[in-house]
Structures are given as structure tokens and as C-alpha cells.
Amino acid sequence: MAETVTKSKKERRSKNQIRMEILFRGTLINIAQLIVVLVLGIAVTLVIHSMPSIESLGLKYLWGKTWDPVNNVYGALPFLLGTLITSFIALIISIPFSFAIAVYLGEYKPTGLLSNFLKNTVELIAAVPSVIYGFWGLIVLVPIMRNIEMKIGVLPYGYGVFTASLILAVMIIPYAAALGREMIRLVPASLKEGAYSLGATRFEVIRNVIWPYTKSGLFAGILLSLGRALGETMAVTMVIGNTTIIPKNIFSPGNTMASVIANEFTEADHTVYLSALIELGLVLFLVTVIINVIGKRIIKRFTNE
């Protein structure tokens, strides 16, 4: 009698366990599906809410030069140009620094007190919130830029495309640097040793062994930091000057897609205006998605080899 009781108890327990197991597997699958649905949901939401502007403004929205919500004229060109110019200047400024960090940490001195200090500092650069960069830029960098602009004889706004690019450059350096370091570390020691044994100097090894080997990985790092730069909002908004005209030179104020959304989204009082802003968001979304996916693909191929 007692035996059958414990047996049925055991059976019930193992049945429960099996039910739990099925439930657990099911939940995991559902959560994984949720992530996919989430991303599709983001894309669909952006498309639906930019429909009014796509319908009424069409493709010419993207190269319209004037942005005048009061008179219902919307052209996104100033912001597209603003985003492209700030991001590319930031990229050009940041590349030498991130390469130098990558080479130093990957090849010259992978370990040691000084390289640990550098590595941690670079990671902290990425950790500082963008609003703090923006605030610091606003109070410290803008007056400095104004003085410089006065000296070189352009209109001394202080605010402007170049100021924003400088801040952006600092902010994106860690991304390319960290990736570059990983890539350089992956270069097989035998290749480097082979070159050294043939009498190559350190620079020649970097130039002729490491560079050809890591080219594509370094390129991917730059792509990913470009993705960061394109979408950066707060720091840029606070120092770019927020005008809706196309910047005349790199020192004049401008606006980027992200910063115009941040500034005008809550003020947008009619459908087409709001929808025009969301369309900017959609463009930003698509561009950063493409850049990120390509960058990640390159890295994956690189690390798998």
C-alpha cells in the first residue's frame, strides 16, 4: 500500500517536471520571438507614423532645402547634410586617435600598468553620458571655439557644426579603438615573428603584416563608430546651434536629424509636421541599421576565419 502511494507521488512529480520543462522551453522560444517582434514593431511604427508625410510630401522632402513648419514647408536637406557633415568630420578627427590607441594596446604594449590605464580610460570615455559632454561643450568648448573663430576671421558663433564634430569625435573614439585592438590581437604571432626574423622593423611589421591582415576589421570599427555618430542626439543638440538653414561653412550653426527631432518633436502641433519629424527618425533608423548590420557581418567573418 505504502509503496504505491510513493510511486504515484513520484509519477506526479515527474509529470510536473515534464510540464515545467515544456513550459520553460516554450517561454524561451516566446522571448526570442518577442525580440524579433520588438524590432519589427519599431520599424512598422516608424513607417506607419511617417506615412502622412511620405504621402503628402513625397520623395522631394528629402532634398527640399527649406524647413518652415509655420508655412507648412518641409525639406530635410539641411538636417541630412548636417548629420553627414558632423559625422564625417568627427570620423576624420577620431580615426588617427583610435588607430593609435588600437596599435598601442594591440601591438606595442598589450599589458602593463600604462596600457591598463589607457584601456580603462578609453572605456570610461564611452561611459560618460552624452548630456554631460553636451553641457561641458556648451560651457567650456563653445567660448573657446568663439575665440578661435574670431582669430581666423569667420563669424564667431561658437556654436556650430565644427564644435559638434569635436565633441562627437571624442565620444566615438572608444568604439573604433576597442574593436581595432581586438582585431590587432588576432593577428597570428607566427606571421609577425616571420617578418621580424627577416629583419623588419616594428613599423614595417605594422605596415606590412598587421595592416593588411586587420584592414577589414578596422573598417568595420569605423563603420560602427559612424553609426554611433549619426544617431547621437544630446551632445550635438546642445552645441550645434539649432538653425534650420544649410550650414555655409563648417563653423556656422546647423542642425542634425537627431537634434531636430529632439528640439521640435514636442512642439509639432499638426500631423504633417510631426510625421515629417518621424520620417527623419525612419531615415536615421534605416541608415544606422544598415551600417550596423554590415559592420557586425564584417567582424563576424573576420573573427571566424
Add this chain to the structure above:
Amino acid sequence: MKTSVKYRVAKSKIIQVFTIFLAFVITLPLLFIIIYIFKEGISKINWAFLTQVPHPMGESGGGIVNALVGSLIIVLVASIIAIPIGIMAGIYLSENTKSRLSYFSRLAVDVLQGVPSIVIGIVAYFWIVKPLGTPSSFSGSIALAIMMLPIIIRSTEETLKLIPTSLKEAGYALGMPYHRVILRIVVPCGISGILSGVILSIARIAGETAPLLFTAFGNNWLSANITKPMESLPHLIYTYATQPYDVSHEMAWGAALILLFTVLLLNIITKLITKRWNVQL
């Protein structure tokens, strides 16, 4: 063309020095920023600053307690949403490396990681703020939770992949069901890696401003109602920094100092965990 050995060695040396110079120059802006914020902010921080609500714009005095409490609540709610989902998704991806669903979820995580924060703000606005008719701290938490997900998922996946299959097989051999093998063996083994991913994700979103602009919005009083607008540290810094008054800037420096040190501290904690447990992120 033949070049002398001396010339080649000298060139190599010069480039090395130049590289080291460039690499270390970049630590200067960070040090400048930290020192500057410390100098401006430290005088501002006192008991009143931490316990009072702000005075009207342009008047001196007052504190930022509403932003401190607000930030805490918003981040807490975001963590409650994102941590379980992120860890579960990470478990799925580490367990199923080849399935079609895992391919698409991995792609989705890559995409999510690159989505600009302002775009997530727009989406949270249409998902939560518009249907409810009012900005709310909850909608801000949702936006931040979406931003936390990719970091948690990636760190969980990468950590759990490193756990030897022999451990799992030992569990199965003892007759353990799947969920207990995962929850009792795999997750505890990788807990340090998962934890550092979680802390890192909190550090990333604690300073995010852009997604909160249209969602949590901000206010001037102390509130714990997550269905109503709520102030947060980064949002307060943004509003006060863009005011023309010096007293507002002082408030913003104080808030910036607190935010900066919280974020840096969280990053250092992550560092210590990863170093102590030897996990790779």
C-alpha cells in the same frame, strides 16, 4: 630602392613615439571633463541640494531630490522589465546556436544595439504616451528597457556559451529536467558574467536623455507615480544647462557630478566583477 638600416629603425622609432603620443592625448579630454565637473559641482552638493525640490527657474537655492528619486524609479522599473527578458533571450541564444529563430533574434539584437536612442524615444511615445494621453515615467522606463536588452542579451549569451557542456551533461545524466539544468547549473555558473552585463546596461541607460524627452518628460515636484511625468537626472541636466541663468548652471553641475560619478562607479564595479571572475565581455 635601398634604405639604410639606421633610417628604417629611426623611422620606426619616430612613428612609435608619435603613436604613443596620439594614444595618450585622448585621455586629456576625459580628465578635463572630470576635473571641471568636480570643481564646479562639489561646492553645490550639500544636504539641502540632495533633499529639496528645485526652486523656480532662475532663483537660487533648492535641490534635485525629485530627479534623484525619479531617476532611481525609472531605472528600477526599466531593469525589472529588461533583466528577465534579456537573460531569457540570452539563454535561448546560447542554447540554440543554429536554429532559424536564433538567427533572426541575433540579427534583431544587432539591429537593436544600433538604433539611435532618440528613435526609441519616438517609438515609446507612440506605444505608451499616445494611448495613455499623458507622458509618464513608465513610458520612459520602457524606452530605457529596450536599450538595455541588447547589452544584457549579448553578455548572457557570450557568458553561457563558455560553460562546458560536460556540466550540463552531468546534470542530464542525473535525470534533471531541462529547466533545472539551465536554472540550477548553467545560470549559476555564468552569474558573474550575466551580472556584469546587467550592471553595464544600467550604467549605459542611467545617463540617457534623448529617450526621456518625449516620454518621462520631467516636472518640478517630488512624485512616485509611474503613470505621470517624472524628472530624471539627465533630463534635469539638459533643461538646466540650456537655461541662460548662472544659478541654473550651478544646479546642473551638481547634478552632473552625481550622475557622472554614479555612472563611472557602475562601470568600475563591472570592471571589478569581470576581473575577479575572469569573464570576457
